[in-house]
Amino acid sequence: MTSASFLSLQELAMQLRTELQTKKFVLLYAYNGTGKTRLSVAFKELGKNGDDRDTLYFNAFTEDLFQWDNDLKNDRERVLKINKDSRFFAGLDELEMDNRIRPLLNRYADFDFRIDTTEWEVSFSREMNSGGSTTMAEDIKVSRGEENIFILCFFLAIVQLTLDGAEAYKWVKYIYIDDPVSSLDENNVIAVANHLAQLLTHSEKGARVVVSTHHVLFFNVLCNEIKNKARRYFLKNGTTLDSYSLLDTSAKPFLHHLAALVELQEVQASGALYTHHFNMMRRIMEQTAAFFGLEDWKACLAAPGNDPDLTLHKRIIDLMSHGDYSLYEPREMMPENKAHFRTIFRQFIAGHPFSPALFSGDIK
Structure with missing residues (x-):
């Protein structure tokens, strides 16, 4: 398929599922506003069958599973609350997620964290140097970019569990990752792309993967790392309202x-x-x-x-x-x-x- 048109996001999502029968990876580049997040939702919805699911996804809705409690009364104990009802957190209290996330987070950030599986919240801390002495600042509020990289590392830890065959994530057949680097600087964008490619390509079994992004550097690093294991597309709006077009760029380097x-x-x-x-x-x-x-x-x-x-x-x-x-x-x-x-x-x-x-x- 060099170029193809689709009349709806659902039709396009069905095509991606078809592609993943023969390819392990699909990489999508699209401008902001094209419908990448809505496409990830349409893809996920196709995998619903009653209470059953088949797609582990990272998108703007994943980030919404975490919400800040800023302790407005005392302005002291700020924590990131976790939505315990989401299947995303299956097995959280028994899989030692702290120890799985921490090595990933240490690649990108200088703060630490603690997950409380009783209260379903995350607290953050950071070493502070002042006057030659070191103190630990507890219950801090991290920046939006730091929050996003923590959530991404949380997700990557779950991806690793999925690829390793963890019982809590046996239901995952597809992994859909939408714009994971929107709040990162370019050094971290390259690092995340490289790390993600290594994580996904070093597993010969497990889920099929879609990655969509509007970030050209992230997309090109992934293309270079994954090479011929992936189908690469430029996703565009079609010529009529709510229609879409896929341009296959697999045969040549893409910008x-x-x-x-x-x-x-x-x-x-x-x-x-x-x-x-x-x-x-x-x-x-x-x-x-x-x-x-x-x-x-x-x-x-x-x-x-x-x-x-x-x-x-x-x-x-x-x-x-x-x-x-x-x-x-x-x-x-x-x-x-x-x-x-x-x-x-x-x-x-x-x-x-x-x-x-x-x-x-x-x-x-």
Whole structure:
């Protein structure tokens, strides 16, 4: 499958389950707002059969299983409460989760924790140096990024139990991980991607895995680590409301701005141009400007002396990439805007050294 369209998230989720019959991994890249989290929920819902489940998932809903009690009365004993009713925590009080999570957390953070399985809460502590002496600060509130890395390490410990065949997680057939690095700096993004790939690929048995993300660095590290064991896709909104498209990028190295550029070449050639394609064009220009150290995306347009329509093109992109021209409500461009888009696109390609091998046919 080079490219395929789907009329609903459920249809797309069914396709992913089909893919996982022959591949152990599916990696998805998508822009924020495309529907990655909703897709993970649709995938999970397909595995429900009464009280039975088959998917262990990490997404925004997983993070919501943990909630802060900030001790508003005394402002002293702050703890992270655990939702004990979730199957996510099966066997928590008998599997020594503290000892399983701690080695994982030590890779990324300098704080410690304690899980109370009677009160179903987590307390945090950190060594503090002051005046040459070391003290332990107890019941601290960690930052949002530190909280997220703790929850991720909690999840990874459960994944390890699943891959090891722990009885409490025998029900897991699929693992779905959605955007686990949204609050991390780039050093930790690389570390998490590498660690996740090592954890998942070193097990010859166990669950099939989907990982979705909007973070291009995380995606590319996973692609490089997992290589031909994974099917790799660029997930996009379709041309109609609530439709979706999968572009298979397994056969070549993937950078999402290049995939977007190829898509723009195809739609400008076919005439199937919608207003949200101006958003894509602007984003590609922003990334190109950042790469070349230019002041902003406008520097990627033709030089003022060579293009009498430069000011017009700037205004068109500004107008069409803001306001009501949303990718969630695709609207076909007017003929005059299609003509402007083609001119902007072709001048951009001509002015920057992208490989001609990316495109099918000549850019005219």
